[in-house]
Amino acid sequence: MFEPQTMSKLLIAASKDQLEVVVRELYRHNLFHIEEFVESDAKGLEGCTIGMPLPGASESSSDLVRIRSIENTYGVSPRSMDSDEKKMLTSQVRQRIERELKTIEKDAAAFSEEKITLENTIREYETRITELKPFTVFPANLADLKGFENFVVLAGRVPAHVSLGVPNETFISAYDKSNLLIAVVPRGDAGEAECELFEAGFQAISIPDENGTAGERTVWYTHEITRLEKELEGVSGRIFAQKEKNAAFLVACDELLTAEVERAEAPLRFATTEETFVAEGWVPADTVAKFMSDLQLATGGKSFISEVEFDPIEEAVPIEYHNPDFSKPTEILVDLYSRPHYKELDPTILISIVFPIFFGFILGDVGYGIILLALGYYLRRYLKDGAGQQLLVVFRNVSISSIIFGLLYSEFFGFALPWDPIGINRHLLIGSHASGHGPDVVLMLVLTVWIGILHITFGRMIHMYNASKMIKPGHHRSKVVFGQLGWILVMWGLLLMMWSLFEMPLMPVLAGYPAVYAGINGFGVAGAILVLVGIILIGRESPFELMELPMIISHVLSYARLAAVGLSSVAIAMVTNYIAIELIIDPQLANLSIFGVIIILVGIVVFLIGHTLNIALGVLGGGLHSIRLHYVEFFTKFYKGGGKKYEPFGKLRKFTED
Amino acid sequence: MVVETMTLEVAQASAEGFKAIGAGLAVGITGMATAIAQFAIGPAAVGATAENKETFGLVLILTVIPETIVIFGLVVALLLLF
Numbered sequence: 001m002f003e004p005q006t007m008s009k010l011l012i013a014a015s016k017d018q019l020e021v022v023v024r025e026l027y028r029h030n031l032f033h034i035e036e037f038v039e040s041d042a043k044g045l046e047g048c049t050i051g052m053p054l055p056g057a058s059e060s061s062s063d064l065v066r067i068r069s070i071e072n073t074y075g076v077s078p079r080s081m082d083s084d085e086k087k088m089l090t091s092q093v094r095q096r097i098e099r100e101l102k103t104i105e106k107d108a109a110a111f112s113e114e115k116i117t118l119e120n121t122i123r124e125y126e127t128r129i130t131e132l133k134p135f136t137v138f139p140a141n142l143a144d145l146k147g148f149e150n151f152v153v154l155a156g157r158v159p160a161h162v163s164l165g166v167p168n169e170t171f172i173s174a175y176d177k178s179n180l181l182i183a184v185v186p187r188g189d190a191g192e193a194e195c196e197l198f199e200a201g202f203q204a205i206s207i208p209d210e211n212g213t214a215g216e217r218t219v220w221y222t223h224e225i226t227r228l229e230k231e232l233e234g235v236s237g238r239i240f241a242q243k244e245k246n247a248a249f250l251v252a253c254d255e256l257l258t259a260e261v262e263r264a265e266a267p268l269r270f271a272t273t274e275e276t277f278v279a280e281g282w283v284p285a286d287t288v289a290k291f292m293s294d295l296q297l298a299t300g301g302k303s304f305i306s307e308v309e310f311d312p313i314e315e316a317v318p319i320e321y322h323n324p325d326f327s328k329p330t331e332i333l334v335d336l337y338s339r340p341h342y343k344e345l346d347p348t349i350l351i352s353i354v355f356p357i358f359f360g361f362i363l364g365d366v367g368y369g370i371i372l373l374a375l376g377y378y379l380r381r382y383l384k385d386g387a388g389q390q391l392l393v394v395f396r397n398v399s400i401s402s403i404i405f406g407l408l409y410s411e412f413f414g415f416a417l418p419w420d421p422i423g424i425n426r427h428l429l430i431g432s433h434a435s436g437h438g439p440d441v442v443l444m445l446v447l448t449v450w451i452g453i454l455h456i457t458f459g460r461m462i463h464m465y466n467a468s469k470m471i472k473p474g475h476h477r478s479k480v481v482f483g484q485l486g487w488i489l490v491m492w493g494l495l496l497m498m499w500s501l502f503e504m505p506l507m508p509v510l511a512g513y514p515a516v517y518a519g520i521n522g523f524g525v526a527g528a529i530l531v532l533v534g535i536i537l538i539g540r541e542s543p544f545e546l547m548e549l550p551m552i553i554s555h556v557l558s559y560a561r562l563a564a565v566g567l568s569s570v571a572i573a574m575v576t577n578y579i580a581i582e583l584i585i586d587p588q589l590a591n592l593s594i595f596g597v598i599i600i601l602v603g604i605v606v607f608l609i610g611h612t613l614n615i616a617l618g619v620l621g622g623g624l625h626s627i628r629l630h631y632v633e634f635f636t637k638f639y640k641g642g643g644k645k646y647e648p649f650g651k652l653r654k655f656t657e658d
Numbered sequence: 659m660v661v662e663t664m665t666l667e668v669a670q671a672s673a674e675g676f677k678a679i680g681a682g683l684a685v686g687i688t689g690m691a692t693a694i695a696q697f698a699i700g701p702a703a704v705g706a707t708a709e710n711k712e713t714f715g716l717v718l719i720l721t722v723i724p725e726t727i728v729i730f731g732l733v734v735a736l737l738l739l740f
Contacts, residue, residue: 337715441740445733554726557733564732628722631715641715 002345004643005320006285009035009310012295013278014303020054022279023266025298027259030650031287033318035280037271051267051277060260063097067253070108074243078251080384083654088252090656097253104246111239118232125221125228132221134180134205135214137173143211145182152190154183154197156204166193182207252655259651266649280308282318282646313470317342319643327352329393337631338641343470345462347639351630354455355394356401358626362566363618364405364426365573367413371615372399398623413611414573426567430574431582439570444563446506452559452633453491459637460484466638479541486537491552493530500524555633562629565621569614576610681735688731695724 010032014022026032037050071077134157135142145153157178164170166189171182181202185193194202210217271278283291292305310317319339321331323346330352340346363369376395383392409426410417416427424447429438463484471477499510500523513521520528538545584603588596664672703717 337718338712438740441736445736558726558729560733561729564729564736567736568732624722628718628725632719632722636719 001322001324001349003322004340004342004346005322005646007282007317007320007342007646008285008288009280009282009308009315009317010288010292010305011278011280011308012303012305013276014299015276016272018299018302019051019267019277021299022295022303023054023263025295026266026279027263027650029291029294029648030652031283031291031648032279032650033282033646034266034269034649035282036269037278037280045271045278048271048273048278051270051272053267054264057261057264060257060264063101064254064257064261066101066105067250067257070105070246071250071254073108073112074239074246074250076243076247076250078254078654081247081251081654082384087653087655087657088248090256090658093249093252093256093656096249100249101253104249107242111235111242115232115235115239118228118235122225122228122232125225128208128210129218129221129225131206131208132210132214132218134175135208136218137175137180138171138182138214141211141213142208142217145184145207146209148184150187151184152187152193153207154181154185154190154193154202154204155207156181156197156202158197158203159201162197162200162202164193164196166196168193180205248655255651255653255655259653262649262651281649283648284320312342316644318646320646321346321348323348323352329390329397330355332387332390333394333627333630335645337635337639339643339645341470341640341643344466344640344643345469345638347462347635352397355626355630356397358562358629359398359622360401360403360405361562362625363402363569363622364409364566365411365413365570365618366403366406366417367411367611368615368618369399369401369403369406372402372619402622411570411573414570414577426570428567428571428574430571431578439567441563441567443505444567445560446504448559448562449556450506451562452556453495455559455629455634456555456637457488457491459634460488463638466640482537483541483545486534486539486541487552489530489534489537490549491534491556493527493532493534494552496527496530497524498527500527558633559629561625565625569618569621572614572617573611576607576614580604580607580610677738681738684731684735684738685728686731688728692724692728695727696721699724 012022037045037048039049135155145155157175158172158181159178161172161179162181164183164185166185168189169184172179174180181197183193183197208214208217212220267277269279271280288307295303295305319342321328321334323331327349330348333351333355334340334346334348360369373396376392376399379395380389380392383389406412407417408422409424410419410421411426416433421427424444425436425438425440426444427436427439429436461484464481467477467480467484471480496510497520498504499508500513500521501511503509503511510521510523513523516522516525535546535549538549580603584606585600588599588603699721703721706713706717
């Protein structure tokens with residue numbers, strides 16, 4: 001919690017005859033994050049070179065390429081497929097690769113070619129139809145326009161009728177806002193005729209190479225396209241049948257061969273000498289003991305494994321999150337920004353709690369919450385990969401938060417629920433039912449400012465904690481820690497000064513006490529001192545940071561968006577209801593007529609469109625503004641990130657087993 | 659002069675009206691200001707993310723910084739109206 005998984009750095013060394021066994025064992029455990037060996041900056045491994053792939057790598061790779069190409073033809077993707085209850089045995093898969101892969105590949109290639117040929121033909125025919133289109137106004141056979149020795153045929157569009165000065169036979173007919181012109185002129189006069197035509201705005205069109213009138217040929221091509229499309233459907237059907245038949249085998253092959261290729265290429269990441277190899281990498285600390293003993297067992301004691309000391313701050317330790325289940329999905333929001341550094345506080349849990357609260361605060365509406373919940377449930381069918389599932393869980397949490405806040409605000413699609421709002425009233429005075437004093441805008445704004453003050457203070461405190469953990473004890477560390485304290489002091493000092501001058505709702509009342517100095521009371525003076533001390537502390541850390549002092553106000557006020565964005569969404573909902581129901585539907589219900597029913601339907605459409613748009617805006621607004629408050633206002637106070645992802649060598653097997 | 663013929667009701671009504679106009683201007687102009695600022699940052703941010711996905715977090719921050727302007731406008735408008 002609050003910290004990434006503790007890691008241990010391991011060093012494995014053995015003679016090269018153990019290479020394959022070690023790689024196989026590492027792959028099976030799926031725990032070892034390989035630290036890539038780079039020849040140019042090998043510390044302590046000078047003179048070593050990167051290893052050669054294991055034998056069989058190129059065969060497996062080429063087989064894998066074949067499998068992927070078949071998968072592509074059939075539209076099979078191992079990522080989007082659920083694993084079967086019964087997994088395939090690897091020996092079986094291997095046999096089937098030997099026996100069936102050739103046939104399957106041939107079928108796939110044949111299908112693919114047939115499909116492409118059909119698609120190309122259809123496309124070609126469609127182009128022909130487009131080319132023929134201008135000539136549909138020309139009633140004669142198109143073949144008659146070709147093959148003259150002494151004449152030239154000019155065809156094209158002209159904006160208006162043209163009469164040529166040279167001897168000619170001309171056909172002209174209106175076509176699509178301009179005219180189709182076909183002129184037959186003696187070969188000798190062709191140049192002159194062309195000049196005249198171009199002056200009249202002539203745009204040449206090539207005459208299609210067809211035998212028959214344009215109309216006849218168009219009908220023929222259209223028929224052909226329909227026939228070919230039916231044929232294509234048949235091919236697609238057969239492809240689908242083949243896919244159904246072979247999908248399970250293909251993904252199993254993919255998995256098996258991917259594993260083989262990855263294993264075969266692993267030595268490329270190790271350091272090797274003539275006879276030995278050295279692999280460096282990371283495993284979670286709690287698995288070290290079992291991992292080491294398993295590896296010793298597999299190699300029959302012929303390998304050397306040891307835990308290596310490492311500097312947790314300087315070295316790039318791979319980061320694996322270590323969070324309770326409820327906040328695991330939120331890791332995706334932290335990843336989107338950047339993974340935490342090894343010794344840094346992991347803020348995932350904080351976000352998993354605060355983010356839904358912010359979202360609910362903005363989009364607190366029971367109706368919207370229920371719709372979002374249903375939408376998230378529906379999307380589960382389509383987003384099957386890890387990140388998608390994580391996002392959907394976050395989405396579910398924010399929907400529930402939205403419902404809870406909706407119950408507090410007493411809002412249902414912008415209507416009031418049968419009880420009064422608890423705590424905060426967001427009902428605007430819109431429509432004839434409007435009563436009461438309107439929304440508690442000032443209350444909400446002050447409340448959000450409070451949230452901002454606390455959130456930012458908390459962020460600064462985390463920075464102090466991080467600094468104490470990540471910076472070596474000394475002058476620099478104390479400067480950073482006190483610098484952050486300075487920021488907190490300035491903020492609270494300013495608050496004290498404001499409280500001593502003005503009375504504000506939800507804030508301590510410190511005004512009205514006797515003045516101590518220049519009309520300012522004791523609290524004000526104390527505040528001023530805090531500000532001064534704070535500025536000195538900040539300046540000691542870095543004078544440049546003093547330029548950012550106005551940020552204190554802008555960042556705190558930025559939290560006012562929680563109130564403002566939420567209120568605008570309520571306003572849209574209420575206005576939609578007012579227009580759809582009070583202005584359109586209600587008057588028609590008063591005296592119903594057939595025409596009125598149509599108007600009522602229009603009203604319902606307005607209602608639906610309005611709320612759909614508002615939900616979309618609400619999700620965008622609620623989600624983006626909440627996450628932005630985290631990324632910009634909260635994270636900039638303490639979070640550095642930049643940790644690299646823990647990617648163990650190996651793979652969880654979905655489709656095959658030994 | 660107009661002021662001389664103004665009754666109390668008219669004056670109150672116009673005060674309300676000017677408040678509404680002020681609120682509208684506060685949101686509208688700050689919105690435009692934000693838009694102008696984001697107009698330059700947005701394409702650069704998209705470009706940077708396309709080149710290197712890891713910059714997403716950083717460029718998101720850079721993109722949303724000008725949003726603060728319009729939020730201030732919205733806050734001022736809300737304070738004017740209520």
